[in-house]
Amino acid sequence: MLTQYAHAKRIISTAKEIFFPARCFICKRYGDLLCADCQTLFDISRVHRPDRNHKYLADIFAACGYENKYVQKMIRGLKYEPFRKELACPLAELIAGHFKLAEQNFNFREFVIVPVPLAEKRLRWRGFNQADIIARELGRLSDAPVAENCLARVLETKNQADLGQAERLTNIKGAFACANNAPFKNKPVLIVDDVITTGATINECARVLSRAGAAKVIGVAIARTNS
Numbered sequence: 001m002l003t004q005y006a007h008a009k010r011i012i013s014t015a016k017e018i019f020f021p022a023r024c025f026i027c028k029r030y031g032d033l034l035c036a037d038c039q040t041l042f043d044i045s046r047v048h049r050p051d052r053n054h055k056y057l058a059d060i061f062a063a064c065g066y067e068n069k070y071v072q073k074m075i076r077g078l079k080y081e082p083f084r085k086e087l088a089c090p091l092a093e094l095i096a097g098h099f100k101l102a103e104q105n106f107n108f109r110e111f112v113i114v115p116v117p118l119a120e121k122r123l124r125w126r127g128f129n130q131a132d133i134i135a136r137e138l139g140r141l142s143d144a145p146v147a148e149n150c151l152a153r154v155l156e157t158k159n160q161a162d163l164g165q166a167e168r169l170t171n172i173k174g175a176f177a178c179a180n181n182a183p184f185k186n187k188p189v190l191i192v193d194d195v196i197t198t199g200a201t202i203n204e205c206a207r208v209l210s211r212a213g214a215a216k217v218i219g220v221a222i223a224r225t226n227s
Helices: 004-019 036-042 069-079 085-101 120-126 130-142 165-172 200-211
Strands: 059-065 112-115 151-153 176-178 188-196 216-224
Touching: 036 069, 059 085, 069 085, 069 188, 069 216, 085 130, 085 216, 112 130, 130 188, 151 200, 165 200, 176 200, 188 200, 200 216
Parallel strands: 059 216, 112 188, 188 216
Antiparallel strands: 151 176
């Protein structure tokens, strides 16, 4: 039997579908936030090339190349105006699709999913951490636990996008700390971000998580740049 809260939630959800039906963010057709036709435009990677060039990361996975204009459009729609938080769902599905297409048959239930923390100033401006809501959607899709608050950003740093590769490594050093290591101690961790460039940020997160007891850390993102 539905609880009163669940019943009210279902009524609200049904009303939204009737009065505010979903439209594809790319082609604007009614139906889904990302329709089946437009999904093919994202060129989800069907292969995985292991990346073990970062000291604290066992590997890095990315669903798409960031050079794809449709990937950029979706990620920017999430992170900047109009701040479409609901886009986290189809973006997480791109990640899940990559794992399936690349035949990476992980048992995600054995992992703990951890989002890359956002700088406090950026969090206040945006109102949410995009890595956090992507991680939650990925957890829902994979039935894996999500530890949202175990990793904290303790230093305000320069924007990594404005720096060169060598500067990124020194800029991000010491920026993170573990507030609570209990959720992932002796367990493998998926550290989630929206875009990976050099990997400096997630590698620094992995360093902190590893020292706090994570068995291994794998980086996961929607997209990765060529630089």
